[in-house]
Amino acid sequence: MTTNTTTDLTKSPSAGTSPLIPLPPALARATTVLGSAVALAGTFLAWTWTEEFPGNLTVTGYPGGLQILTLIGSALTLLFALSGYGIRGLGWLTPGGTNSPVLLLALGVLGTTGYAMGAISDELGGLVNLEPGAWVSGIGALIATIGALGLPYDQPYDAADPTPDLWGKIRKFGGKARHALSAPEPGRAKELPAWAEILIIAAGFGAGLYVFAYGIGTEYSELFIGFLIIAGFGFTAVNRAGLLKRLSALTAKHRNVTLAAAFAAAICFPFTQSNDQFALIGANILIFATVALGLNVVVGLAGLLDLGYVAFLGVGAYAAALVSGSPQSTIGVHFPFWAAVLTGAAASLIFGVVIGAPTLRLRGDYLAIVTLGFGEIFRITMNNLNGNSGPDVTNGSNGIPNIPDLEIFGFNLGVPHDVLGTELTRSGNYYLLMLLFTAIVVMVFRRSAESRIGRAWVAIREDETAATAMGINGFRLKLLAFALGASLAGLAGTVQSHVSYSVTPEQYQFAGSVPPNSAFLLAAVILGGMGTISGPLIGAALLYLIPAKLQFMAEYQLLLFGFALMLLMRFRPEGLVADRRKQLEFHETGQLDVPEGTALPDGATGVAKAGA
Amino acid sequence: MTTTITSTVLDATGVTMRFGGLTAVRSVDLTVNSGEIVGLIGPNGAGKTTFFNCLTGLYVPTDGKVTYKGTVLPPKPHLVTQAGIARTFQNIxxxxxxxxxxxxxxxxxxxxxxxxxxxxxxxxxxxxxxxxxxxxxxxxxxxxxxxxxxxxxxxxxxxxxxxxxxxxxALASEPGLLLLDEPTAGMNPQETRATEELVFAIRDKGIAVLVIEHDIRFIMNLCDRVAVLVQGEKIVEGPAEVVQADERVIAAYLGTPFDGAPGSEEAAEVEAAEAHSTTSSEGDDQ
Incomplete structure (x- = not known):
């Protein structure tokens, strides 16, 4: 009895509602605005004295390299912080949370600026190499962060853990920190005319394209790391502010416009890259993403765990290479491209059926193991068809090199072309060709998913016994999913063989350092979000881009990748992009089924009580 | 009923299912006519669900023949559904x-x-x-x-x-025969009543129904005919009242009274003995 009373007395009622740094809200907001303005101003000053640090941060009045990232970040912080004052015309920025995006952005600016200062002093040998500008920005970012930590929470918070020991305090702090970064769902958007909504979608994709192209175009790893920090925090901030929810509501409304806008933005990409190397990254990302989307048919829709999927890419690539007219091809034929594509897809289809017919009688883990085995069998067979251990078909480990460039309707994809005054490089050409294939695969995925066949796949994934009892021929439909997935991968393989000039067995491993391999394909699907279209595309882009840009970390790549996957599975098991179904599956809040717009505004219940 | 011609929808003859040495269903005959609701009851483990699985192709019966509207059913669940038999499951x-x-x-x-x-x-x-x-x-x-x-x-x-x-x-597959495996398990009396109405409405659509159930009242209200399965064998089949009164059914559910069932005298004796032993044990304690 006595102990109960004492704990009740010591528990302060406002303990949970105070922000992490207890400041008056007005002061906190003013501090944030001031800090971000200072950080912004600092980017116009020199950060270091020598051009040895990449990006030339020595010029006063002309920000470059990492300074631009700090500049953009602090400008956004300033905007969102000002939006918190309720300034007219800025309210649209924060339909969801107001203060958590500010905190996230401030942390992002602090992270980028701090990283820049650390990198400068590390590479040039000591803090003395920092010019005042860096200190101004750094301190500005710190002030902004302190101010943002003092801002009130976006959602009322009830501290459920009053235990006064150290562990309890740590947990409480963690809970508060998590809470400071959470935000309420945005309410229903105002109805806008259709053209305005379409314009917003276009602007959204334009911004996305710009950020993506900037990331690919970063020329040194310091800039890319800075980009990752600010992009990660910025993306979360925009999400917390409710802008992504708003945008996805619009995209759900105008689905065809969205697809067209995404496609248009993707077409624009090679024109933003003058460097062939970066366009090549883009083309490889598309190949990886397309194959991942094909795998999504098998894993995401039909629920068949295929660990040897890269073999189908290999079959397509080998088939196309053999008929490409390469002097090292053992079949001395040169098919036109369309025939080569059909050959590649057909070869993969046959291979898929041949492998699928015996293995698809297995379920679950057994299927995974068997497909893993077949994936390896493919690679080893390609190695052994070298004239020594077997008939000479594939030149063994040498593979088929010197695959000639494609020529479609007299348009040679191997040489740069001038299109509308911009130079389209070789990789740019292939990027556009691959984009066409990606579009085909997106269409196939979308249309098959929303049909009788797609529903049957999902039913098989959910409960195969019940599905067969509903009249679904389980084996046949699983084989269909397997074969369709295989031929989609084969399509991508035909282009891949031309992009990379050669095919070798070592390109098609279970796990390797270069992304299109079975483990990374599966990771792209799971990381991005199973059963969605945009999920595997985003997952593949991240999984390709990050290792390609951070080559100095190549040794630790798999370690970091493992950590990233573990964190993701802990905090967002449905993947980066969740379809509604998956979200309901993993986060049972019980209110997700409530139609939009029925939730009462926060004050409503209180008002009702006061009135009664 | 208003249906003038009753035709046989389902005809199972001599259905036997063995799992190794265990015979789960032994030579069961059952017919379901159009416009009929037939009940299948029996104690737990009597082989009711196994019999269902034999009808729907989930199991291939070791012996016996199942025909649906005169054609022999193929031993694949999806083909059975296509032929016109739909089912629900005991555990949803x-x-x-x-x-x-x-x-x-x-x-x-x-x-x-x-x-x-x-x-x-x-x-x-x-x-x-x-x-x-x-x-x-x-x-x-x-x-x-x-x-x-x-x-x-x-x-x-x-x-x-x-x-x-x-x-x-199950109805979406436009069946001619619907197999319900314990449709009211875990339901409260109101929900059971509603399910009864639903099954009648389904019957009125011209779909024959074969239902497994433990709720005897539900079966008695609903079924035109009831078959009782005990240890894999059908022991009785007939109208609900007949089955309810059948000794073998009572025996299967409640057990058989042993020879010379205790009369009132013996019962009184036993009670007296029990009362005596309790008082004496209490005395020992003190």
Whole structure:
């Protein structure tokens, strides 16, 4: 009895509602605005004295390299912080949370600026190499962060853990920190005319394209790391502010416009890259993403765990290479491209059926193991068809090199072309060709998913016994999913063989350092979000881009990748992009089924009580 | 009933199912006529669900023959459904992460023919068939009273509605015979009443029903004929009242009275002895 009373007395009622740094809200907001303005101003000053640090941060009045990232970040912080004052015309920025995006952005600016200062002093040998500008920005970012930590929470918070020991305090702090970064769902958007909504979608994709192209175009790893920090925090901030929810509501409304806008933005990409190397990254990302989307048919829709999927890419690539007219091809034929594509897809289809017919009688883990085995069998067979251990078909480990460039309707994809005054490089050409294939695969995925066949796949994934009892021929439909997935991968393989000039067995491993391999394909699907279209595309882009840009970390790549996957599975098991179904599956809040717009505004219940 | 000609819908003769040395179902004969509701009862482990699985192709019977409207049923579940027998499961097996409407649409699978090409090319016939399927599925949801929840996930429905949805999903395949495996298990009396109404309504649509149930009152209200399965063998079949009064049925559920069942005298003796022993033990304690 006595102990109960004492704990009740010591528990302060406002303990949970105070922000992490207890400041008056007005002061906190003013501090944030001031800090971000200072950080912004600092980017116009020199950060270091020598051009040895990449990006030339020595010029006063002309920000470059990492300074631009700090500049953009602090400008956004300033905007969102000002939006918190309720300034007219800025309210649209924060339909969801107001203060958590500010905190996230401030942390992002602090992270980028701090990283820049650390990198400068590390590479040039000591803090003395920092010019005042860096200190101004750094301190500005710190002030902004302190101010943002003092801002009130976006959602009322009830501290459920009053235990006064150290562990309890740590947990409480963690809970508060998590809470400071959470935000309420945005309410229903105002109805806008259709053209305005379409314009917003276009602007959204334009911004996305710009950020993506900037990331690919970063020329040194310091800039890319800075980009990752600010992009990660910025993306979360925009999400917390409710802008992504708003945008996805619009995209759900105008689905065809969205697809067209995404496609248009993707077409624009090679024109933003003058460097062939970066366009090549883009083309490889598309190949990886397309194959991942094909795998999504098998894993995401039909629920068949295929660990040897890269073999189908290999079959397509080998088939196309053999008929490409390469002097090292053992079949001395040169098919036109369309025939080569059909050959590649057909070869993969046959291979898929041949492998699928015996293995698809297995379920679950057994299927995974068997497909893993077949994936390896493919690679080893390609190695052994070298004239020594077997008939000479594939030149063994040498593979088929010197695959000639494609020529479609007299348009040679191997040489740069001038299109509308911009130079389209070789990789740019292939990027556009691959984009066409990606579009085909997106269409196939979308249309098959929303049909009788797609529903049957999902039913098989959910409960195969019940599905067969509903009249679904389980084996046949699983084989269909397997074969369709295989031929989609084969399509991508035909282009891949031309992009990379050669095919070798070592390109098609279970796990390797270069992304299109079975483990990374599966990771792209799971990381991005199973059963969605945009999920595997985003997952593949991240999984390709990050290792390609951070080559100095190549040794630790798999370690970091493992950590990233573990964190993701802990905090967002449905993947980066969740379809509604998956979200309901993993986060049972019980209110997700409530139609939009029925939730009462926060004050409503209180008002009702006061009135009664 | 108003149906003038009653034809045999299901005819199972000599169905036997052995798992190694265990004979789960031994030479069971059962017929279901059109417009009829037939009950299948029996103690736990009597082989009722195994018999169902033999009828629906989940198991291939070791011996015996099952015909549906005169044709022998193929031993594959999806072909049985296509032929016109739909079923529900004892432990609900919905597609939990699909919406209510999608669950019913999956049930339409055998009655639609649109293939992958038709879906990929979006032929005019595709959208027509899809629209027709949706309309039919919504009608069924109206019929069982779940139309308002068409967009909810099946897993989020309350238990009773999940049972109803499973019936709707089975009805979507336009069956001539519906097999219900314990449709009222875990339901309260009101829900059981509602299920009774639903089964009558299904019968009135011209669908014969074969139902496994433990709730004897439910069976007695509902069924035109009841068959009793005990240890894999059918011991009685007949109208509900006859079956209810049958000694062998009572024996199967409650056990047989042993020879010279205790009369009132013996009972009184036993009671007296018990009373005596309790008082003496109390005395020992003190």
């Amino acid at each position: 097996r919905l597609f939990a992460n699909m919406t209510v409407l999608e669950n019913v649409l999956v049930g339409r699978h055998t009655r639609t023919k649109e293939g992958l090409w038709s879906a990929l090319l979006r032929l005019p016939s595709f959208s027509k068939a899809e629209a027709a399927s949706r309309e039919r599925a919504m009608e069924l949801l109206e019929f069982i009273g779940l139309a308002a929840k068409a967009d909810h996930l099946a897993r989020n429905l309350p238990y009773g509605e999940q049972r109803k949805l499973e019936i709707a999903r």
